[in-house]
Amino acid sequence: MTRRNLIIWILLIALTTLGFVLGEQGSVPIAILAVAAAKGLLVARQFMELRNAAVVWTFALATVFGGILVIALFLA
Amino acid sequence: MTDSTSSSTPTSPDDDWARFEPPGGILVWIIVFLEIITFGAGLGVFLYQRDAEPALFAQGRELLNQPIAFANTLILLTGGWFMACGLEELRRGRSPLAIRWIVGAIVTGLAFLLLKSIEYTEKIQHGATFGDDAFFTLYFALTGFHFIHVLVAVMILAYLALQLKRGRFGQDRFQDVEAGGIFWHLCDLIWLLLFPILYLL
Numbered sequence: 523m524t525r526r527n528l529i530i531w532i533l534l535i536a537l538t539t540l541g542f543v544l545g546e547q548g549s550v551p552i553a554i555l556a557v558a559a560a561k562g563l564l565v566a567r568q569f570m571e572l573r574n575a576a577v578v579w580t581f582a583l584a585t586v587f588g589g590i591l592v593i594a595l596f597l598a
Numbered sequence: 599m600t601d602s603t604s605s606s607t608p609t610s611p612d613d614d615w616a617r618f619e620p621p622g623g624i625l626v627w628i629i630v631f632l633e634i635i636t637f638g639a640g641l642g643v644f645l646y647q648r649d650a651e652p653a654l655f656a657q658g659r660e661l662l663n664q665p666i667a668f669a670n671t672l673i674l675l676t677g678g679w680f681m682a683c684g685l686e687e688l689r690r691g692r693s694p695l696a697i698r699w700i701v702g703a704i705v706t707g708l709a710f711l712l713l714k715s716i717e718y719t720e721k722i723q724h725g726a727t728f729g730d731d732a733f734f735t736l737y738f739a740l741t742g743f744h745f746i747h748v749l750v751a752v753m754i755l756a757y758l759a760l761q762l763k764r765g766r767f768g769q770d771r772f773q774d775v776e777a778g779g780i781f782w783h784l785c786d787l788i789w790l791l792l793f794p795i796l797y798l799l
Contacts, residue, residue: 524686531679535672542668545798558794562787565675569682571776575620579627585767586631590638590791597645598799 530568537561551598555591564589622777630784633747637740637788644736651732658733659797661724666717667797668709671789673747677706678786681755681779688772693762700759705780707752714745740792748785753771754778 532572563584567573572580619629643699646657721727721734721759728738761767767775 524683527679527682527686528616529674530682534675534679535790536667538671538675540666541794541798542671545794546664551799554794554798558790561675562790565678565783565790567787569678569786570780571621571685576618578618579620582631583634586634587787587791590641593638593642594645594795594799597642597649597677598795 523574527568530562530564534561534564551595555595555598559591562591616641622780623773624754626777626780630780630787633784634787634791637744637791640736640743641791644740644795647732647736654731656732658731658737659727661721662722662737662797663717663724666713666799667793670713670757671793673706673710673713674786677703677710678783680706681782685772685776685779688762688767688775693765693767697759697762700755700762704752704755704759707748707755707782707785710748711745714741714748737796740796744785744788744792747788751778751782751785754781 531540537557537560541554541561544557564586566583567580573585648784680703684696684703687693687699688696718738721738726734728742729735755778758767758775762775
């Protein structure tokens with residue numbers, strides 16, 4: 523177990539809790555979706571190890587994942 | 599006079615590809631992109647339909663179990679962490695530890711499937727099933743398709759753990775384990791889209 527993975531997991535748990543609380547309080551969609559975007563980026567960069575690959579992969583995944591969240595923001 | 603070629607090390611096409619290739623190999627990443635786009639399209643339809651029938655979708659959302667979905671998010675992310683730890687241990691040549699982490703990830707996957715099944719049972723007991731209305735048709739289609747992904751990912755991890763136990767993946771050959779891990783994390787990514795859009799917005 524690496525310290526980095528442990529920190530990322532703690533961050534993900536904290537962000538998930540924040541997103542849930544925001545949702546339960548009926549917060550604005552942009553806040554809930556921004557939390558989801560941050561979690562997606564952490565999973566992709568750290569757990570899926572895109573940090574070790576060419577940056578174009580992170581860019582491509584962020585475009586697709588973030589694009590869906592932006593479309594959701596406009597439709598929500 | 600200095601040698602102009604001595605300052606830079608020539609690289610082979612293989613080196614260039616190794617630096618460009620994502621973890622797990624390019625094929626599993628094609629699956630990652632296609633799956634995310636597919637779920638994105640489904641969520642687009644869900645939100646578009648919600649705009650057309652706001653009362654029906656508000657009523658449907660009231661029947662969803664947010665605490666179970668929250669717990670399931672924590673479970674999946676914990677499974678993702680376990681898998682990342684398993685790969686780290688594998689790279690250090692500690693296969694027995696890697697297997698334990700991967701088995702931990704399998705347990706989280708099974709816990710997710712169990713909680714999701716409880717949630718489905720609740721809905722069915724309330725009389726909400728696939729095909730009832732637009733909300734529950736899309737809800738069951740999107741979460742059911744994700745359920746199948748988690749089930750397949752659990753089977754892949756079980757296969758990988760078994761092969762590791764038999765010593766089939768040496769320290770120089772674990773791209774298959776990386777690819778299995780990428781598919782496992784894909785289940786996280788998809789759920790990170792489904793959870794806020796279906797349950798929280």
